[in-house]
Amino acid sequence: MKTAVQIDFDGTVTIDDVSFLLLDTYVGSVWREYLKEYSSGKIPVGAFNKKVFGMMKADKKTMTEMVLTSERVKIRPGFRELLEYCINKGFKIVIVSNGLHFYIEAILKSLGVKGIKGLEIYAAKNDFYPGGMKVAYIGPDGAEVEAGFKEAYTAMLLKKGYRIIYLGNGDSDIYPARQAKYVFATDQLLKRCQAEKLDCVPFNDFFEVIKGLENLSLD
């Protein structure tokens, strides 16, 4: 059976949320008011991100440099090893993120892993224009989606006959996790899985995920 490893980016590949860092730096504290609305379920994740990312007025070069040099951007240990492990096993690796495409790409490029065979990235499409940025979530069918971005790609992979292994950290990861065969969870996602008794393997770094994958019978 074909296997796909779907990985969240912010708070999963990176230890802290890169988009929060960008928003703190380029929008200021006002964006956290919208975060409260999203966290309390008043607005969907797509609408929330579209709104607050649209408030960032710096240009691409400035923000990319900040992300690549900030001490707040740390990669969870074992990421490269996990990618190598998955490639050797012939697993498809799909990073699906509610974050912005430009910084995910820049970080993966700086790690020397962007463009490796078998790795696909789906995140918010961001178009820079003088004085701002337009953000859109484009689903697997090419249409814009406001909610359910991550699980839309999970559903697409399932439809293509993949068995899904899901790795994530946040509230929005519970929806794709529910559709996965195996779940590796940390932080908020771990709490959500435990609350609804969804089987998962806790992790702190990707070396633990590799060990966990070795314990699965994936033929």
Ligand SMILES: [Mg+2]
């Ligand atoms: Mg996350």
